[in-house]
Amino acid sequence: MLRAFAAALRRELRVAARHKGDWLLPPLFYLIVVTLFALGGKPNDPQLAAFAPAVLWVGGLLSALLNLDRLFRADYDDGTLEQMFLAEHGPLAVVYAKLAGHWLLGGLPLALLAVPLALQLGVPTPVLGSLLTGLLLGTPMLSLIGGFAAALTVGLPRAAVLLPVLVLPLIGPVVIFGAGAARAAAAGLDAAGPLYLLASLLVLGLCFLPLAATAALRNSFE
Amino acid sequence: MSDLLLQTESLSVGRGDRVLFSGLTFAVAAGELVHLRGRNGAGKTSLLEVLAGLRAAVSGTVARPAGGLHWLGHKNALNGDLSVYENLGFWCALQNCDPSPIAAALERLGLARLRHRPSRTLSAGQKRRAALARLLIAPRPLWLLDEPLAALDVEGLAYVGRMLDEHLRGGGGALVTSHQALPVDATHVQILELA
Numbered sequence: 478m479l480r481a482f483a484a485a486l487r488r489e490l491r492v493a494a495r496h497k498g499d500w501l502l503p504p505l506f507y508l509i510v511v512t513l514f515a516l517g518g519k520p521n522d523p524q525l526a527a528f529a530p531a532v533l534w535v536g537g538l539l540s541a542l543l544n545l546d547r548l549f550r551a552d553y554d555d556g557t558l559e560q561m562f563l564a565e566h567g568p569l570a571v572v573y574a575k576l577a578g579h580w581l582l583g584g585l586p587l588a589l590l591a592v593p594l595a596l597q598l599g600v601p602t603p604v605l606g607s608l609l610t611g612l613l614l615g616t617p618m619l620s621l622i623g624g625f626a627a628a629l630t631v632g633l634p635r636a637a638v639l640l641p642v643l644v645l646p647l648i649g650p651v652v653i654f655g656a657g658a659a660r661a662a663a664a665g666l667d668a669a670g671p672l673y674l675l676a677s678l679l680v681l682g683l684c685f686l687p688l689a690a691t692a693a694l695r696n697s698f699e
Numbered sequence: 700m701s702d703l704l705l706q707t708e709s710l711s712v713g714r715g716d717r718v719l720f721s722g723l724t725f726a727v728a729a730g731e732l733v734h735l736r737g738r739n740g741a742g743k744t745s746l747l748e749v750l751a752g753l754r755a756a757v758s759g760t761v762a763r764p765a766g767g768l769h770w771l772g773h774k775n776a777l778n779g780d781l782s783v784y785e786n787l788g789f790w791c792a793l794q795n796c797d798p799s800p801i802a803a804a805l806e807r808l809g810l811a812r813l814r815h816r817p818s819r820t821l822s823a824g825q826k827r828r829a830a831l832a833r834l835l836i837a838p839r840p841l842w843l844l845d846e847p848l849a850a851l852d853v854e855g856l857a858y859v860g861r862m863l864d865e866h867l868r869g870g871g872g873a874l875v876t877s878h879q880a881l882p883v884d885a886t887h888v889q890i891l892e893l894a
Binding site (some may be wrong): 480481483484485488491492495496551552554555556557559560561562563564565566571698699 | 715748751752753754755767768770772773774775776777778779780781785788789790792793794795
């Protein structure tokens, strides 16, 4: 299974390297959205810093949705999905690899980009640690929940329209705990509680959502 | 199953909420090619998908060979951004098979000089040949081929004919859908007509 996982992850990165626009677009969109918030507010407005965690989280979430419908679509269209399901050890390793690839190329850059954007919004430096830790724990959940939703809709026409409706309600707890950790740190409180909850959600998501995505993909053959 | 590679018993196959056919019992023996025929929409592809294990049957049973099978669907399973060689290498990793025969398989199918070209730059017939190369990379006793001759030129048809003949002589079996006559030794062939 490890060989299949490594090969599938290499393949994801190789395809992304040949389609730079696909993974450069979400960070660029994120940069523009958050910068527009900064431009829309008054300079050095403390309200802007107070809303910054929510802006950074929601902006990151919307950016991550941009290329989500392509996660399994190409493999479904070209028949690779069929070969994945006939693989010696089944499709699960490839599903894990595709979700890992989505996070490496989407969630991780967005989490790292959030640090300079937070400074731009006037977030105090001591809060940055909680914000970044929350995003590093929360963005994999975006890939896991988004991957499940992409698998559910892979055989449907206009899946890109349906995806946000499926993903946004499910991602609510992640945004609440993630932004909550940064808000707690900004108020001088201990941010560990929401971060532990995020970590728990991530462990649960890693255990169950790839299985659910695999079952949803199998359903696309029916 | 002794020398039987595939056996179905009272198989019913459907698509959506519609049953396409029911009560299908047949077998594919070693050294035998079953040519599956039927009008458009009769359920040939659906039957092959059930036999491959991609979809569930409405009812009935399928016994598959222990040594595994090859599935070649309508789609070639080639990512357009990757070269033919990269696509087949990925498939080998999925199947946990040795990738060293890839070069020889591509050579045999006349694709050696195209192996590092992105798949999207190949013609439809060249893509079909690249998909067929999988049959030569990892030996499997049973081949399930859905319209394998689609888009192939005369030379490609001859390649497929030789591959099938060698496979059957080596004790393999195949179930093939095609609207054309199969370019193989007719003594191997049984016809299965879906009404």
